[in-house]
Amino acid sequence: MKNILREIRYFLDFVFASIKIALTGDRRYYVWLASLVMLVVLGTYAYIYQLMHGLIVTGMRDQVSWGLYISNFTFFVGVAASAVLIVAPLYLYNYREFEYIVTFGEFLAVAALIIALTNVLADVGRVERLWHMFPLIGTPNWPDSMLVWDVLVLNGYLFLNLLIPGYKLYKKYIGLEPSNWIKFFIFLSIPWAISIHTVTAFIYAGLSARPYWNTALMAPRFIASAFTSGPAIMILVLLVIRKYTFYRKYISEKAIETLAQITLIAMLVNLFLLLSELYTVFYSATIHQVSLKYLFFGLEHNGKVYAALKPIAWLSLFMQITSVALLLYPKTRRNFKTLAAACSLNAIGIWLEKGMGLVVPGFVPTPIGEIWEYMPSFMEWVIVAGTVAWGFLVYTLMLKVAKTIEAGLARHPKAGKE
Amino acid sequence: MKRRDFIKKVVMTSAIAPVASLRIPFVNVSIEELTQKHFKEMSEEEKKAVIERLEREYKERYGVDVNIKTTPAKEGVVWGYALNIKRCIGCRRCVYACVKENNQSRASPDDPTSNEIHWIRVLEVAQEKLEPGTEEQGIGTKFGDVVAGVVLEESEHYYDPEKVPEDGKMYIPIQCQQCEKPPCVKVCPTRATWKEPDGIIVVDYNWCIGCRYCMAACPYWARRFNWSWPYIPKEEINPNQHYLGNRIRYRGVVEKCTFCIQRTREGRYPACVEACPVGARKFGNLLDPNSEIRKIIREKRVFRLKEELGTEPKFFYFMD
Ligand code: SF4
Ligand code: SF4
Numbered sequence: 001m002k003n004i005l006r007e008i009r010y011f012l013d014f015v016f017a018s019i020k021i022a023l024t025g026d027r028r029y030y031v032w033l034a035s036l037v038m039l040v041v042l043g044t045y046a047y048i049y050q051l052m053h054g055l056i057v058t059g060m061r062d063q064v065s066w067g068l069y070i071s072n073f074t075f076f077v078g079v080a081a082s083a084v085l086i087v088a089p090l091y092l093y094n095y096r097e098f099e100y101i102v103t104f105g106e107f108l109a110v111a112a113l114i115i116a117l118t119n120v121l122a123d124v125g126r127v128e129r130l131w132h133m134f135p136l137i138g139t140p141n142w143p144d145s146m147l148v149w150d151v152l153v154l155n156g157y158l159f160l161n162l163l164i165p166g167y168k169l170y171k172k173y174i175g176l177e178p179s180n181w182i183k184f185f186i187f188l189s190i191p192w193a194i195s196i197h198t199v200t201a202f203i204y205a206g207l208s209a210r211p212y213w214n215t216a217l218m219a220p221r222f223i224a225s226a227f228t229s230g231p232a233i234m235i236l237v238l239l240v241i242r243k244y245t246f247y248r249k250y251i252s253e254k255a256i257e258t259l260a261q262i263t264l265i266a267m268l269v270n271l272f273l274l275l276s277e278l279y280t281v282f283y284s285a286t287i288h289q290v291s292l293k294y295l296f297f298g299l300e301h302n303g304k305v306y307a308a309l310k311p312i313a314w315l316s317l318f319m320q321i322t323s324v325a326l327l328l329y330p331k332t333r334r335n336f337k338t339l340a341a342a343c344s345l346n347a348i349g350i351w352l353e354k355g356m357g358l359v360v361p362g363f364v365p366t367p368i369g370e371i372w373e374y375m376p377s378f379m380e381w382v383i384v385a386g387t388v389a390w391g392f393l394v395y396t397l398m399l400k401v402a403k404t405i406e407a408g409l410a411r412h413p414k415a416g417k418e
Numbered sequence: 419m420k421r422r423d424f425i426k427k428v429v430m431t432s433a434i435a436p437v438a439s440l441r442i443p444f445v446n447v448s449i450e451e452l453t454q455k456h457f458k459e460m461s462e463e464e465k466k467a468v469i470e471r472l473e474r475e476y477k478e479r480y481g482v483d484v485n486i487k488t489t490p491a492k493e494g495v496v497w498g499y500a501l502n503i504k505r506c507i508g509c510r511r512c513v514y515a516c517v518k519e520n521n522q523s524r525a526s527p528d529d530p531t532s533n534e535i536h537w538i539r540v541l542e543v544a545q546e547k548l549e550p551g552t553e554e555q556g557i558g559t560k561f562g563d564v565v566a567g568v569v570l571e572e573s574e575h576y577y578d579p580e581k582v583p584e585d586g587k588m589y590i591p592i593q594c595q596q597c598e599k600p601p602c603v604k605v606c607p608t609r610a611t612w613k614e615p616d617g618i619i620v621v622d623y624n625w626c627i628g629c630r631y632c633m634a635a636c637p638y639w640a641r642r643f644n645w646s647w648p649y650i651p652k653e654e655i656n657p658n659q660h661y662l663g664n665r666i667r668y669r670g671v672v673e674k675c676t677f678c679i680q681r682t683r684e685g686r687y688p689a690c691v692e693a694c695p696v697g698a699r700k701f702g703n704l705l706d707p708n709s710e711i712r713k714i715i716r717e718k719r720v721f722r723l724k725e726e727l728g729t730e731p732k733f734f735y736f737m738d
Contacts, residue, residue, distance in 0.1 A: 053646060054533075056533060056646035066630060125644070127627075129625070139459070141605075141606055144605070145604070207601070207605070207635050209635055365570075369571040
């Protein structure tokens, strides 16, 4: 009993210390936080406006009934899944270079999941009824509906990625080694990471109504694109941390180099899968090529040209290929300036491909042949910016705590004494 | 006691009447509405209480006395539909009869955010598209989804000539095909849409969360979303309603054709069948071997849309 009470007291101390760490910093830190908070406030305002007027404030209509929110959701689930690329080498292969950056990965997963889930909240028409799909209190259509699976695996993954780093930090804070049971959850998180993006791909791949999505390549492509864009974002974060904070000494160049190679290889696989898809669809040239044709070349109907996504598709391809070139050549891969460029091109390229490039053409033309073009409305952009800012805000706060405790700069007064 | 019942009970007992009618800000939903059960899980008394509340709410919102029924399916009945595409003249009378009967949202003259909904879409196809083109045009068709030789992508959805039917044109009306194996039902995360014993796919407008997964899954583009609050002029509201059918929907939920469940369960024909001036639309019980619909299936050249998807529509197209 006494032990439990002490544990609770320690844990509360840990929570309060964390809050304190998260809220103290230099001027640059506050400016960064304040700008994120501003975006979140704007996004919330736009969201309330949308709640009151309905999704009519978006650019979506019956013809294209999913848009920017679901695009963004899909992309960030991928980012979340890619944390496994740091966890697995460290814990399965004991790759020590990743020891220090593993919390960056785990908390990036948390932040990405927060972004993904808030985009779902933004997308549903009746947010106050969401409980209808939860187990025990609602009527979840399990196991039939992939959306139910997705909610389950995403929340499970969120839980794992809060538990694992949280527990390790707590132990560090009170000056103890983590117990062995946490390993179970660490190993569990590895297949779980793959599962979240597989299930997300299955949401699309299972729909016979949409030939553009109805391909067995969907899940492999999802994983490949996640495993290149995720590490790319991670590298960008690490480069920023190295440049602007005193944690630079902990982030080894070797760790970054390894991540860069992972980014490169996954991107090559991703492009290969894209090639397979393009070949199969265009060479066989069945009637089902129409959506892919819309994406890359646009469609013509009654003398009118519909090609809103064409520039996005080619830009994305160009960005991906350029990033491969920059990553392939050792000189540009090891130079942090060109590496940063490669990673930015990579992440934005995948965001375009997997977001708008994946979701929207699935709806064009409609299953009964109407061609209708979607463009996100201003409101959608504001709300999406809010969700992303919200994710980064949480990420910043969590990293601040993690890195301070890991560096031994914050310890429980009694740490190591009892 | 189920967990949901328990929560509801706690909410209802701890909160005395005024609290139950408190409204959640922004979404403007009362606690009563929020804690309402899934239609299929309600007891008869609960259904009655809900209907009373709904009639009250519609009265407050639209100023009209409506009568909402919950008539169940008749035994030994599975509804089927047949449409003669050789006869259809593309006049869209069915479209507007459906809008009126089923309280679909209209475009409001003074509200640009109002959301016009049609459950039936009539496609116009040029007959020449069914035949090889000239040498300059290129022989054959370019792309698209083929239905009985018709490339849907080459159809015209917003045709608007002085007079229909136009020479050289044919018309294909499309609405919910009431699939025997409905993909929309399979994907719905909340079981808010399901197949009734008489084969009709319905939506509980108080249970749907508006995720629109079913819209992505429907191969016939038969589902519509309420992007905003429905707008229906007060005098045009049809007060004879069914809980699973034409009662007025909410912002943020999905709706679709129900073969006029409020009529067909009372022994009447769907509104579109009655509205068709050329008698192209036929309706009846698929389980009755002597019904007109069974006769058509037996004797005419019949096809269904996108058979290859295995959705098994109960909506048949035929030619004389
Ligand atoms: S036509 Fe579409 S909405 Fe109707 S039952 Fe089939 S899948 Fe569902
Ligand atoms: S929009 Fe409504 S009916 Fe359609 S899948 Fe989602 S919850 Fe089910």
